[in-house]
Amino acid sequence: MATKTFLQAINDALRLEMEKDPNVFIIGEDVGKFGGCFGVTQGLYEKFGERRVRDTPITESGIIGLAVGAAAAGLRPVAELMFVDFIGVALDQLFNQAAKMRYMFGGKAKVPMVLRMPQGAGVGAAAQHSQSMESWFVHIPGIKVVIPSTPADAKGLLISAIRDDNPVVFLEHKVLYGAEGEVPDGEYTIPLGKGDIKREGKDVTVVATSLMVKTALDAADVLAKDGISVEVVDPRCLSPLDTDIILKSVGKTQHLVVAHEAVKQGGAGAEIAAVVAEEAIGSLAGPIVRVGAPFCPIPFAQSLEQAYIPGVDAVVAAVKKTLA
Amino acid sequence: MKAAIIANPISGKDIRRIVAHGSVFDNQEKVRMVRRILVGMKAAGVEEVLYMPEGYGIVPRALFDLDPHEIPASIEPVDVFLHMTQEDTVNSAALMEEAGVAVIVVMGGDGTSRAAASGARNTPILPLSTGTNNVFPVMIEATVAGLAAGVMASGGVSPAEGCYEASILEVLVDDEPRDIALIDVATYNDIFVASRAVWDITRVKQIFLSRCKPDSIGLSAIGGILESITPEEPRGLTITLDPAAPRRVRAPIGPGLFAEAGIGAVADMRPGEIVPVDLSPCILAVDGERELKVLEGQHAGVRISKDRLQVVDVERTMECARRKKLLGLCT
Amino acid sequence: MQQPDKKVLLDMYSTMTKIRLFETEVQKFFGEGLIPGFVHLALGEEASATGTCAALKPSDMITSTHRGHGHCIAKGGDPKLMMAEIFGKSTGYCKGKGGSMHIADFNLGILGANGIVGAGGPLAVGAAFSCQYKENGGVCACFFGDGASNQGTMQESLNFASAWKLPVIFVNENNGYGISCPTSKSMAITNISDRSAAYGIPGATVDGNDVMAVYEAVSEAAKHAREGKGPTLIECKTYRWRGHFEGDPCVYRDDKELKEWMAKEPIGRFKKTLLENKVATEAELEGLKKKAEEEIAAAVKFAKESPVPKVDALLEDVYA
Numbered sequence: 015m016a017t018k019t020f021l022q023a024i025n026d027a028l029r030l031e032m033e034k035d036p037n038v039f040i041i042g043e044d045v046g047k048f049g050g051c052f053g054v055t056q057g058l059y060e061k062f063g064e065r066r067v068r069d070t071p072i073t074e075s076g077i078i079g080l081a082v083g084a085a086a087a088g089l090r091p092v093a094e095l096m097f098v099d100f101i102g103v104a105l106d107q108l109f110n111q112a113a114k115m116r117y118m119f120g121g122k123a124k125v126p127m128v129l130r131m132p133q134g135a136g137v138g139a140a141a142q143h144s145q146s147m148e149s150w151f152v153h154i155p156g157i158k159v160v161i162p163s164t165p166a167d168a169k170g171l172l173i174s175a176i177r178d179d180n181p182v183v184f185l186e187h188k189v190l191y192g193a194e195g196e197v198p199d200g201e202y203t204i205p206l207g208k209g210d211i212k213r214e215g216k217d218v219t220v221v222a223t224s225l226m227v228k229t230a231l232d233a234a235d236v237l238a239k240d241g242i243s244v245e246v247v248d249p250r251c252l253s254p255l256d257t258d259i260i261l262k263s264v265g266k267t268q269h270l271v272v273a274h275e276a277v278k279q280g281g282a283g284a285e286i287a288a289v290v291a292e293e294a295i296g297s298l299a300g301p302i303v304r305v306g307a308p309f310c311p312i313p314f315a316q317s318l319e320q321a322y323i324p325g326v327d328a329v330v331a332a333v334k335k336t337l338a
Numbered sequence: 339m340k341a342a343i344i345a346n347p348i349s350g351k352d353i354r355r356i357v358a359h360g361s362v363f364d365n366q367e368k369v370r371m372v373r374r375i376l377v378g379m380k381a382a383g384v385e386e387v388l389y390m391p392e393g394y395g396i397v398p399r400a401l402f403d404l405d406p407h408e409i410p411a412s413i414e415p416v417d418v419f420l421h422m423t424q425e426d427t428v429n430s431a432a433l434m435e436e437a438g439v440a441v442i443v444v445m446g447g448d449g450t451s452r453a454a455a456s457g458a459r460n461t462p463i464l465p466l467s468t469g470t471n472n473v474f475p476v477m478i479e480a481t482v483a484g485l486a487a488g489v490m491a492s493g494g495v496s497p498a499e500g501c502y503e504a505s506i507l508e509v510l511v512d513d514e515p516r517d518i519a520l521i522d523v524a525t526y527n528d529i530f531v532a533s534r535a536v537w538d539i540t541r542v543k544q545i546f547l548s549r550c551k552p553d554s555i556g557l558s559a560i561g562g563i564l565e566s567i568t569p570e571e572p573r574g575l576t577i578t579l580d581p582a583a584p585r586r587v588r589a590p591i592g593p594g595l596f597a598e599a600g601i602g603a604v605a606d607m608r609p610g611e612i613v614p615v616d617l618s619p620c621i622l623a624v625d626g627e628r629e630l631k632v633l634e635g636q637h638a639g640v641r642i643s644k645d646r647l648q649v650v651d652v653e654r655t656m657e658c659a660r661r662k663k664l665l666g667l668c669t
Numbered sequence: 670m671q672q673p674d675k676k677v678l679l680d681m682y683s684t685m686t687k688i689r690l691f692e693t694e695v696q697k698f699f700g701e702g703l704i705p706g707f708v709h710l711a712l713g714e715e716a717s718a719t720g721t722c723a724a725l726k727p728s729d730m731i732t733s734t735h736r737g738h739g740h741c742i743a744k745g746g747d748p749k750l751m752m753a754e755i756f757g758k759s760t761g762y763c764k765g766k767g768g769s770m771h772i773a774d775f776n777l778g779i780l781g782a783n784g785i786v787g788a789g790g791p792l793a794v795g796a797a798f799s800c801q802y803k804e805n806g807g808v809c810a811c812f813f814g815d816g817a818s819n820q821g822t823m824q825e826s827l828n829f830a831s832a833w834k835l836p837v838i839f840v841n842e843n844n845g846y847g848i849s850c851p852t853s854k855s856m857a858i859t860n861i862s863d864r865s866a867a868y869g870i871p872g873a874t875v876d877g878n879d880v881m882a883v884y885e886a887v888s889e890a891a892k893h894a895r896e897g898k899g900p901t902l903i904e905c906k907t908y909r910w911r912g913h914f915e916g917d918p919c920v921y922r923d924d925k926e927l928k929e930w931m932a933k934e935p936i937g938r939f940k941k942t943l944l945e946n947k948v949a950t951e952a953e954l955e956g957l958k959k960k961a962e963e964e965i966a967a968a969v970k971f972a973k974e975s976p977v978p979k980v981d982a983l984l985e986d987v988y989a
Contacts, residue, residue: 064702068830069831070832071828073825073829075791075822075825076791076822076826076828076829078790079789079790079791079794079795079826080791080795081789081799082795083732083792083793083799084796084799084802085795086780086795086796087795087796087799087800088803089781089802089803091795106785106788107791107792107822110788111783111788111791114771115773115781116986116988116989117766117987118763119762119763119767119773119781120762120765120766120767120986121764121985121986123775124989125989126989156988179989180988218703253695347859348874351862351873352873352874352888353875353886354873355865355871355873356889356893357889358902362863362865362866364860364863365863395852395853396858402855421929488942519778529942529948530881530885530942531879531882532881532882532885533873533875533881533886534882619945629943629944
C-alpha cells in the first residue's frame, strides 16, 4: 500500500499489464516520449519502446479504428483520446464497429480494447475540452463504461478493463489526476459492474460518479453537522450498472439523490433514477433528486465555469429537497 | 488550319508505380498543361482546335480558367463514342485526321502516342510526355509545345520543315497487320495481358526496336547499350534474349528499375522485312504494354514499316519559325 | 512475378462463377420477397474481389464493404453460411443477426462486411498493425468504393498506414457511382489512385474487370507490404450491373453505359483466354461451373430449410 495519485495509479496499471501481456500496447496522440497530454503514460515509452507505446497521427477515427482492428486480430490495445470531447469525429468506430462486432457477427468476434478518455470541467478548458460524455456511451449496447473516482479504483478497474474481452470506455476526470489515495501494490482487479459504498449512511443515498464522488463526500460532511447521515454509492461502472448496490442502499435510506458533473438533461443519472423508480418506488419516502450541470455548453471564464460545475451546495440542497 | 489535342486521362497510372518507381502524373497537371498548350496555340494564330473527349474532361476543365481572348475561338470535341479504353484515343485520332487537322498534340506516354499514331498515320503528331516510360514523347514546356503546334497548324512551318520522320514497327499476326509500335515490340512469355506493363525481364524472349540509344528508358535501353539507331534511320534492331548467353547487359527497363539480360542473337531489321516471333502462345507487348495475344498455332512477326510517322521536332519547328520571323516580334 | 499455375487460374474461374451465381440467386430471392432488408449486389464486379483474394494467403485479412458477398466468397467464405445469413436464419454466419451487410469469418481473415461507407479503412489499419506488431508477415486488403474514397476515414487510414508503413493494400473498387451520384459529381479527379501521391505511397489503376490485372497488381502490392515497404493503393475500374441496392430504379444512368460495361464482363473474358490458350478445356470449365451451381444450389437449399433464430437468442452475444 502506498499513497499515489490517480494518474500514477493508472500509469501503474498500464505498466503492470504491459509487463504481463505482450499483446497489450498503447496508442494515442503524444502518448510516447511526451508521456500523454496529461502525463498519464509517462515513462512507458522509455520502458517498452516505440513498438508498444506509439504516437499516432491526429486521427481519432484512425486511433479507435486501429484499436478495433487490432483487437479483432488478437491484440489488446489501450487507446487514448486526448479529450473525450474528440469522440465526435470518431464515434462511428466505437459505436458502429467496436460495440456491434460481436453481436452482428454472431458471437464470433472478440474486441478486447480499452479506450481511455479524460473528461470533465474545472481547468478552464471551455466548451470543447471539458465535457462529461458518459451518457453517450451508456446508451450503446456492446461496450462497457468505467468511470472511477479514486486512485485505487482506477488501477483495479483499468487492469480489469484491459483483461476484459469487450470494448471498454474508461473515463478519467482530469481534475482527479492529481488526487491522492492509498493504492495497493502490485496487480489486483476490481470487477467491472461492481459498485462501491464510499461512505455508509442511513438517511439518504447519494449515487455519484467520478469527481462528483468527492463532492458528495464533502456534502456528506456538511450534512453530518446537521445530523443527516448520507450514504455515498459509487457505481464505478455505468455499463454494466450495479443496480443491486443502489437498490439495496435506497431500500435502507428511502431517499435518492443522483449526482454527476455531466449535463443533467438526458444524463446517466436519469437512468439510475429511472431504475430506482421502476424497481423500488414503493420504498421511497421522498422524491428522487438529480444533481447535474445546467443545460448549456461549458463556459470559459472561471466565474462562469465554477457556476456551471455542480458543487457541494448543489448536493446539499438536493439532499435537503428529498428529505423535506 | 486546325490543331488537335489528345490528353489521356489514364496515362501515368499503371502498375509501374508499384513494381518500379514510376512518376505519378495527376490529371490536374494535365489540365494545366492543356491551358498552356491552348495559350501557345492562340499565340501562333490558331483559332480552331479539336480535342478528344474523355471521362475526366481535361480540356473542358482547362477552359474553365481561361479568358476567351487568350485561347482559340473554337475548341470542340470530336464526335466519338467513348469506351473509356485506349480505343478512344485511336478513334479520336482517326476523326481528327478525317477533319484535316494539321497536327495533333498527344499528351501521354509511349502507349498514348502509339494509340494516336495508329489512328492517324498521316498526320504529324507532337507527343508531350505525361506517361511512364517516355521514349517517344518529349518533356518540354507545354506553352512551347502549343506554340510549335500552332505555327505548324497556321501553315507557317510545313511538316517537311518542322517534322522528323520516324521508323515505326508493325506487328503482324497470321500475316495480317494488327498493331503498330513506335519504339519497341517484345515477345512476352505469358497468356494474359493482365496489368499490361512489362517489368519482368525473365519473361521477355525477343525485342524488336525501331530506335535505340544509350540514354533511353524501357526495353530500347537494352538495345541502346549495344548500339545507337536514330528514329530517322530506316532500320531497326532485333535482339533475342537468352538467359544462358555469356553476353549480358544491365539496363533501365523501367523508371528506377534495372534488369539484367543475356543477349543472344542480334540482327538488323530492314524496312518491310518480317522477323518472326519465335514463341507461341505469347503476348506481344508494344511500347511497354502487353497488348496482343498470339495463340498456339498462330504465327506472328514484326517489321519496320515502309510508312513513316511524321513527328513534330519542336526545336526544329521553332528555329524555322524564328527564321521566318513568325515569332513574337512586336513591331 | 511467377505465372500462376493452372490450379490458381481455375480457382479464380470457379470463384468468379460462384460469385456470379450466388448474387444471381440473391437477386432472385430478394425479388421474391424471401430476403428482408437491403442487399447490394456485386454482379459485374467479380474480378476485383477474386483477383485480390487470390493474391493473398489464407492467413491474410480483408475488410469488406456493404457490397461484400463477392469479397467473402473470394476469401473462402462458405456460401451455405452466407446464404443462410442473408435469409436471416440461425444457421447463418452470424446466427441471423448480421444479414447481408455484416458477414464475417475471422477464421478466414474476413473481418466483416460493413454497413458504414468508409468504416473499413481504420479497421484494416488496425488489422495490418497487428501483423506488423506480431511480425507475422501478414497483410490486410481493404476493399472500399469510389464513394468511400471521399470519406475522411479513408483519407485518415491512407495517411495512418503510410506514416506507419503498415501492410495494407487499399483496393478501391471504382464502379463509377456512389448510390446515384457519379464520380464526376463527387470528386474533382477521375483516378482515385492519384490520391496515393498525397500519402507518399505507390498507387496504380488497373482494369478491374480483368481478374489477372487485379491479381498481378495485388500480388505485387502484397510483396511490397510483406517486405515492410508499407501500403499501396490500387484502383480497380469496374461497374456494377445492378443498382446500388436491389430495388434501385437506376434512373441516374443509361442503358448504353451498362451495355458497354457488360461487354467488358470479367468471367467470359477470362474464360476465353483460358480456352484460347488451352489452359483448360471447355468440358473442364463446364465441370467447374456445374460444381459451382451445385454448391450454390445447396447453399440455397440449406438457407431455405434452416430455422429462423429463436427469440431467446435476442440478448445473446451482446458481450463476450
